[in-house]
Amino acid sequence: MKLLAAIPLLLAAPAAACGVAGSHSGSGAALKLVDRQPLIVRGSGFRPHEHLHLRLLAGNSSSTSARSDARGAFVVTFPVGLSRCDRIRVIAIRAGGGRVVLKRLPPPACITQ
Secondary structure, eight states: OHHHHHHHHHHHHHHHHHTTTSBSSSSSOEEEEEEETTEEEEEESOOTTOEEEEEEOSSSOEEEEEEOOTTSOEEEEESOOOOTTSOEEEEEEETTSOEEEEEEOOOGGGOOO
16 A cells, blocks of 8 residues: 555656756746747746856747846747747756756647648
8 A cells, every 4th residue: 555655756756857847957947938929938936146048949049148137037038939830949058057948839730731
């Protein structure tokens, strides 16, 4: 019985370590898609005044840098416009090497056969 109770914990641990929720750093940091025309991303939960390098992997790749404010938040605009059928991946690389990832896949209606 104890073994069955431990199975969910064993399954959850690797998922948390791999950053399934979008954060590879184990902090509460997160990225949120605000708009696609132009592409705007909001970051929250970062350390105050943290320097970040952001990389966009969608259509044409692009990169920029940002610095979080005193609350650990920032907003970045990439000079591209993407449709709802475009795949989006934004990676925020922290100064210590940790990563926070935002990934949006196209909805099923966009998949052509």
